[in-house]
Amino acid sequence: MTLPADQSALLTRIAEALERLSPVASTGTDWLAHPAYVWTGSTARWVERLDAPALSLLRGIDSQKERVVTNVERLAAGYAAHDMLLWGSRGMGKSALLRAAVCAADAAYPGGIALVQVAQDALSGVTDLFAALGKVKRSFLVFIDDLGFEEGDGSGPRVLRSWLEGGVEARPANVRLAVTSNRRAIVGRSMAEQDDPINPRDIVDERLALADRFGLSVGFHNCDQDAYLAIIGGYATEFGLEWEPSDALEWSRRRGARSGRVAWQYVNELAGRAGKAI
Structure with missing residues (x-):
């Protein structure tokens, strides 16, 4: 049986509204594809x-x-x-x-x-x-x-x-x-x-x-001075950066801390001074 045009249009609008309320389920995350x-x-x-x-x-x-x-x-x-x-x-x-x-x-x-x-x-x-x-x-x-x-x-x-x-x-x-x-x-x-x-x-x-x-x-735990300098030395060697321990220690004093994060921030400063990206 063919519905009248106005009823057909009404049913179409209802179906579209229901689809918006209940969208097709997502295919989900591919848990094997990414690191x-x-x-x-x-x-x-x-x-x-x-x-x-x-x-x-x-x-x-x-x-x-x-x-x-x-x-x-x-x-x-x-x-x-x-x-x-x-x-x-x-x-x-x-x-x-x-x-x-x-x-x-x-x-x-x-x-x-x-x-x-x-x-x-x-x-x-x-x-x-x-x-x-x-x-x-x-x-x-x-x-x-x-x-x-x-x-x-x-x-x-x-x-x-x-x-x-x-x-x-x-x-x-x-x-x-x-x-x-x-x-x-x-x-x-x-x-x-x-x-x-x-x-x-x-x-x-x-x-x-x-x-x-x-x-x-x-x-x-917080690193001591030798460990702090060793961290900087490792990064500096890896990225080909020149540095002075006295300058590195002054950086930590201005930051008020010695840590791996502070060491990395100093290395980033060294790279910026040298015009390098790391």
Whole structure:
């Protein structure tokens, strides 16, 4: 039966409206195609090239580097690997080391691993991310940078514990977590519900309980003068830059700190003075 023109037009408009409300499902993310991704909380954005320094350029953190690189390589190979907490001083290469370790592991096991960075405001969607990654035949390092739970935030630490301890929302076998934080305990230094002066030991234990869920906890500390200069020397040799230790030390004094980040900023200054791009 042929509908009248006005009814046909009405049905067409209704169908178009419903299609706008319920668009055709996306084909989804190709989790095998790229070295890194950024998770927004509900969707993933792929990264064509993972930017990371060469491992040989990361100086002053040799012990930390060995442990992290070994663990990430195990994950890429499909072996048992730990969730990692990298904690400590700012600017000492925690995030750079993770990126560099993934690049090195991908070179050793091409296509075997990808980095997935999750912003702290996207943590609520990580369970959906785990569900997607668990279906993929590839290893993933889910990276949460500069994580810290403040006083009064009880849900965040509980969710993280669930991911680490094998609860119903735990990360799948091909996924491991890598978290960086400026403090070992991750949670705030003052948790009102635990501040009982009668039991100070309990307070300390509670603050460290979450950190203890990570199989690998690696501390990073401010570098001394020799380490700071060694970091600069490594970069300067790599990029063919001339430099003077006294000038490098004056730079750190003006910055009020010595760290890998400050060293890199000085090297960038050297390159600018020399008219070079790095």
